[in-house]
Amino acid sequence: MTLQITITPNGRMSLPIEIRRRLGLEKGGAVLVEETAEGVVLRTVAQAVARAQALSKALTEGKDGTSVDDFLKERKSEWQE
Template identity: 35%
Template sequence: MITVKVTRRGQTTIPVEIRKKLGIKEGDELLVEATRNGVLFKVIPKIEELAGVDSKFGSTEEVKREVESLRREY
């Protein structure tokens, strides 16, 4: 477990070991959820990670809608 500090502006840094392990890069989006025991960060899947799903859904717009649906589920 790693300890981090929160800045005056409410910011914190995700330690490099965790970013590497989860593949988090600059510009990636995370969902933040308050839990009973603290704060939970969830990585939002990128469209590129869903390569090939367009054949299942037919169009880019359908893929985007599906990605947004999955993001809301997380």
């Protein structure tokens, strides 16, 4: 879906209610703005967290020593030296 949204001179813009409803932002909320080579991407915080988790899983899945527990064990070992 592509919509044209007007940005006021002071930088404000409004997302249509249909989009806010789908994103759970009816009563307001936070979105993250990412500038990419292709343009600007808006994501809810939940979308950004889900994206980060998916990227992390893709990069670490099936590799030894990539869990948080492994990381903490290694740090604890270093601290005790």
